[in-house]
Amino acid sequence: MNDDRRSPRACTSAAEEVLARDLRHVWHPYTQHGTESEPIVIARAKAASLFDADGKEILDLVSSWWTCTHGHSHPKLNAALAEQVNRFEHVMFAGFTHQPAADLAAALANALPGDLNKVFFSDDGSTSVEVALKIAYQYWINCGEPRRRNLIAFDGGYHGDTLGAMSLGRGSQFFKSFRDLMCEVMVLPYPGTFEGDDAVDEREAGTLSALEALLTDRRDAVAALIIEPLLQGAGGMRVCRPSFLNRLVAVARDAGVLVILDEVATGFGRTGTLFAMEQADIVPDLVCLSKGLTAGYMPMAVTVAREAVFEAFLGDSFDRALPHGHSFTANPLACAVALASLALFEEEKTLQRIARINRSHRAMMAALAARNDVTRPRLIGSVLAFDVKEAGGYQSEKSRRLRDWYLAHGLNIRPVGQTVYLMPPYCITDEELARAYAGIAEGLDALASGAPSAP
Template sequence: MTLSSRDRALIWHPFTQEQTAELPIVITKGQGSYLYDEHNNAYLDLISSWWVNLHGHANIAIANAIHQQALKLEHVIFAGFTHEPAVELCERLKALLPPHLARFFFSDNGSTAVEVAMKMAYQYWQNKGDFKRNKFVSFVGGYHGDTFGAMNVGRRSGFHDQFQELFFESVTISYPNTWDGDAEVEQKEHESLMQLQQLLVQEHQQIAAFIAEPLVQGAGGMRMCRPYYLKQVVSLLREYNILIIFDEVMTGFGRTGANFAFEIVGCVPDFLCLSKGLTGGFLPLALTITSNHIYEAFLSNDFNTAFAHGHSYTANPLGCAAAKASLDLLLTTKTQSAIQTINSCHLKYLPDLMQHCKFLKNSRVRGTIAAFELDTNYAYSIKDLKEQFLAKRLLLRPLESTIYLLPPYSITADELNDAYLKIASIITKHF
């Protein structure tokens, strides 16, 4: 019995229809931008393994940092105790962030980073004696994770329809998804801003917070919006005293070209959610970062105003050691110029691809992320396409009709060029 069929007999995989899915590919090792299967086939990881990997697989500096930390302290309860890796990590992140973002709350993954932000925002108003604020506002097509609170604000992403009945009050506004040469972008932005304005006029006193993935909606299909539009959204929300949560679980740590997407937007949220790239893709860890102003609303002599939330592995020292090492790598000139190189490659090769394959549309690039869509007039099967990408040893995972590249920063210009050429040949042949 092969390892993949033994797996099938035991393991229930995420986002998988187990009845119809192919047997999973057995990966035995990773090195740099490649993953290797049991037959030693090397797959170029163009999606950073669900957007977590920053510096390539099996990065030696991060591996060593985890090893050294494991020899000292693997874990300790984080209520009533603390440790150096957690404090140092937060100090280093704080130095990168605006002074406003000064308080760090740990959890384990992107969904929990969002749950924490939502719960904090809700409880902030409760602690202030404002008991009416029980609604969250989000964008159509946003995705914030699969736990209940996160699902609730990602309810129009298409992933969570079965759970509608269990959701609490929340409102979505339209998202001005845009791309190169989009003639209607201003109209879409205007409509979205009008919707928000109307909502705020009518319901601002019931709104606890607004949540968004700044600049790029990941799971919704790498849908991009313009920074100035988002800045206007934030200004409007500020006028009505609405708390702002930026979910940078995917966009954080250089993906959009800056360390964090909010820097490009030019405004600072009340809550910043980080995970995925936080540890460079080595260990599950998350942070919800907020202001002293929010933090102070939880201080009193009564435990009921405290934030009573935590996870067994909160601030795991190994995760913190990995995150510190990953952050050091991110800030090197080498990585910063690799981020620029990836962006330049997208800007060079994507237009060629679009020109070469007439049935592609809506190309867009933001930092290290490039995306385009297959025209719906052409019959295609995403399953076939995925298989053909794998046959050419490219790890790509289209989101419905959207194909995107979100590679680790270890990828070279030649590897990206080669990937674009292979994608062109597959798509051309496919139709």
């Protein structure tokens, strides 16, 4: 039966059954089941909104972990998926290929700058990073420089939860338990900036000279540098300037180090351009994409390499080939929806929609900057972020109270520690944005008065 036609009572009891089964059998991600409240059962989603079983609307202001781009349940994306599923659902990808994968690879190569032409498919952001690391590592072996094995990353960086990806985010409190398993990574300070920051030049210069010093010391030992371009996501929505990124890449290139851009979160419009790298006018050796790749529909990722990197893997022996692959590599359903999503960027003039969101956020940022309880407001593309003074770290009591208050008031906003941010789907309307801004301010007022609790 269609959920919409159920009576509210039937919906509620069906939802209660779902919840009961969930509580008995499901282990949720990034969740302390000993303290966390019950999850909300979602019955349907449309555009920028999620709806629970009772029909209560929740604005999805974090785009469901930054995956949803054009909006939930978009008719054209639904149709692309349905059309592909009626042809075939999946086929192994070694020794076989298919139109959705070949077309998507060509479309991505066309959309990306420079000669980023060779697309390696995988399943999620973390695996796209693992693939990039393995390519970088083996590239130097294949090039006869096996001593180049160290990696450079940035403090506050987050690249995923698999072992290699975790090593890159080794400073993160999330990964304390796994430090002994990690590979060696050199971590540089990240010169994050914000509105009204007058010390950014100094911090950027500090990072660049730290990189230069490191590369002078260990010039022939470094395989690759990896960075989330312009916006560190999980590290607290920290923004850096395109000019800094441009200079950073130039320094790495001078030392022959491979540059990996992790655009898992920034790709597909989040920073105002299709890819963040465009604003810094750089072409990396490898780029990781996921999340918005399929508009949030299907788990899929790609690692795209420049021609020269791919060519280092060619030869007569399998030893030079990349020994990596997943059962669901280049899943045709995911490829079909990713292709349709790329087309929507043109059809719906999505970058203009993002520019509209950016203008709207800018006015809100001014209001936030005037508050005593807010610090470091920042804005890039469709992402507005700020820190709440004395809100504590990840999952702190205050940050959870704030999250719960927002949810209870129909807003899916999940602070990362002290950082509150909005990263809405691009279809969000002006009225919905106004609702989000009003809610943000009310939630902060409630937190300040010490009583943000459910209504």
